[in-house]
Amino acid sequence: METKDITCPHCEKGFKSPDEMKAHMLADHRNDEVPPPEGHIRLTVNGKAYALDVQPNWTLYQLVHDHLGLTGAKQFCDRGACGSCTVIMDGKPVLSCMILAIECDGTTIETVEGVAAAGHPLIDAYVKHHAMQCGYCTPGFVTTSKALLDDNPRPTAHEVKIALSGNLCRCGTYPQHTIAVLEVSQKLTAS
Amino acid sequence: MKNFEHFNARSIDEAATLLGRYGGNAAVIAGGTDLLGKMKDRILPAYPEALINIKTVPGLDAIAETDDGLSIGALATLAGISAHPVILEKYTALAQAAGRTASPQLRNMGTIAGNLCQDIRCWYYRAAQNRFSCLRKGGGRCYALKGDNRFHSIFGGSVKGGCVAVHPSDTAPALIALGGTVITSRRAVKASDFFKVSVNRTTVLEADEIVTAVHLPAPAPGTRSAFMKFALRQSIDFPIVNCAAAITCEGDAVTRARICLNAVSVVPRRAAAAEQLMAGRNIDETAADAAGAAAVADAEPLDGNAWMVPIARTLVKRTLLACGPDPAEDESS
Numbered sequence: 200m201e202t203k204d205i206t207c208p209h210c211e212k213g214f215k216s217p218d219e220m221k222a223h224m225l226a227d228h229r230n231d232e233v234p235p236p237e238g239h240i241r242l243t244v245n246g247k248a249y250a251l252d253v254q255p256n257w258t259l260y261q262l263v264h265d266h267l268g269l270t271g272a273k274q275f276c277d278r279g280a281c282g283s284c285t286v287i288m289d290g291k292p293v294l295s296c297m298i299l300a301i302e303c304d305g306t307t308i309e310t311v312e313g314v315a316a317a318g319h320p321l322i323d324a325y326v327k328h329h330a331m332q333c334g335y336c337t338p339g340f341v342t343t344s345k346a347l348l349d350d351n352p353r354p355t356a357h358e359v360k361i362a363l364s365g366n367l368c369r370c371g372t373y374p375q376h377t378i379a380v381l382e383v384s385q386k387l388t389a390s
Numbered sequence: 391m392k393n394f395e396h397f398n399a400r401s402i403d404e405a406a407t408l409l410g411r412y413g414g415n416a417a418v419i420a421g422g423t424d425l426l427g428k429m430k431d432r433i434l435p436a437y438p439e440a441l442i443n444i445k446t447v448p449g450l451d452a453i454a455e456t457d458d459g460l461s462i463g464a465l466a467t468l469a470g471i472s473a474h475p476v477i478l479e480k481y482t483a484l485a486q487a488a489g490r491t492a493s494p495q496l497r498n499m500g501t502i503a504g505n506l507c508q509d510i511r512c513w514y515y516r517a518a519q520n521r522f523s524c525l526r527k528g529g530g531r532c533y534a535l536k537g538d539n540r541f542h543s544i545f546g547g548s549v550k551g552g553c554v555a556v557h558p559s560d561t562a563p564a565l566i567a568l569g570g571t572v573i574t575s576r577r578a579v580k581a582s583d584f585f586k587v588s589v590n591r592t593t594v595l596e597a598d599e600i601v602t603a604v605h606l607p608a609p610a611p612g613t614r615s616a617f618m619k620f621a622l623r624q625s626i627d628f629p630i631v632n633c634a635a636a637i638t639c640e641g642d643a644v645t646r647a648r649i650c651l652n653a654v655s656v657v658p659r660r661a662a663a664a665e666q667l668m669a670g671r672n673i674d675e676t677a678a679d680a681a682g683a684a685a686v687a688d689a690e691p692l693d694g695n696a697w698m699v700p701i702a703r704t705l706v707k708r709t710l711l712a713c714g715p716d717p718a719e720d721e722s723s
């Protein structure tokens with residue numbers, strides 16, 4: 200049988216035998232906290248801290264939608280091509296269908312539920328300006344717009360269009376989004 | 391997705407060791423935006439046994455000026471590159487290329503190394519469940535040669551008897567025009583030598599080799615660069631043709647031109663004839679037009695893609711004019 204290298208779970212040192220590894224652990228990591236096993240992640244979703252065990256093949260979408268029950272984000276294409284599954288990760292809009300949940304350890308996620316719970320004026324503006332028909336793409340647009348306004352509180356109409364250019368709407372509601380986002384931008388920066 | 395083993399690598403060495411241990415049956419994951427699509431669709435006969443995450447390797451996303459140029463870590467995102475002040479100013483073509491790739495969300499996720507190492511988009515190759523076991527997958531024939539090849543190579547194939555799939559990267563031509571080098575866990579490879587087509591391969595990377603950075607030499611005084619892209623949609627789309635150019639001038643005369651087209655051939659393609667033609671001339675309408683014509687003079691379109699030839703020709707012309715003293719607006723975007 201071939202000897203497999205053993206890698207220390209604390210640092211990246213490799214060892215040929217369990218005994219060498221044990222000696223190293225006693226010498227260097229005696230007082231260190233035991234590192235979590237692969238698949239155990241801690242993350243913050245809409246302000247709430249979670250510690251979860253996930254499978255390698257779960258996407259972030261599956262985690263928030265199927266396992267945490269946050270059904271706002273919608274899966275449309277499941278291939279990174281439509282933006283309907285957009286969530287905000289560490290301040291940036293990303294596609295939850297193309298991110299592995301197991302790689303989200305230590306991140307802060309905001310979904311459309313979080314945007315609504317915080318009473319963000321985007322929600323009312325979207326309703327007021329009818330920025331949806333079937334509504335399937337809407338949570339993705341709202342999260343993308345929220346991340347834009349956090350990053351750039353006074354975007355131009357062109358900047359709004361560029362920021363939303365990764366979100367598809369089969370119902371063709373595009374013009375309304377710019378109107379709604381610019382109105383919210385004015386409202387938020389007026390005071 | 392079918393399940394797989396997953397490792398968070400803490401160093402490039404560890405990632406390379408893990409890759410070696412799986413002997414070609416593991417893949418490195420960074421942004422994941424290309425890889426996960428391939429896995430979800432099960433396009434390849436083999437499915438990776440393990441994914442090795444390199445986002446957990448510290449410091450791999452740094453962008454820093456060095457004595458002789460700029461170093462961009464493998465994990466630098468396309469969004470970060472497109473907005474980086476030094477890249478915008480001195481390596482303009484790369485900032486423009488990164489900013490025109492995919493969509494805003496994908497640019498927040500996708501990395502420079504991933505954009506260089508991404509797989510081809512040929513629709514036979516990408517068909518779900520490995521439906522067309524074509525030459526590229528070790529099968530008997532190239533379906534695109536006799537089939538629908540409207541988005542395939544206009545400069546011939548490469549694997550024996552075919553494979554006319556184009557290389558889809560936006561940043562690759564910019565890197566080549568700017569004279570960049572790809573740094574891997576083993577060696578430094580000129581960006582122009584990095585791409586290679588063979589069965590199931592788009593780069594010269596070995597099975598346990600990982601891109602760690604790209605390096606750009608400081609541009610010579612009087613150098614301007616630009617990138618242009620033609621795609622069917624303005625966003626979330628791969629290029630039909632893209633072009634990057636870096637032009638060095640003394641006074642008004644061009645002393646050195648590097649022009650690279652992509653998405654028109656199996657690997658990014660330097661337009662050598664156009665480069666020679668520009669030497670000593672001023673960047674003007676006449677010269678740029680002649681260079682565009684020279685760039686596609688040896689095109690050999692297939693049954694369905696002759697329409698790409700004039701687009702490539704025009705894009706070379708416009709990219710050159712964009713490197714001129716008073717660049718026109720980018721009409722392609």
Ligand code: SF4
Nearest residue numbers: 512524532553554555
């Ligand atoms: S162009 Fe290449 S990838 Fe596409 S069908 Fe032919 S051999 Fe396969």
Ligand code: FES
Nearest residue numbers: 275277281282296
């Ligand atoms: S469902 Fe994620 S981008 Fe379409």
Ligand code: FES
Nearest residue numbers: 332334368369370
């Ligand atoms: S409102 Fe129906 S897809 Fe956008």
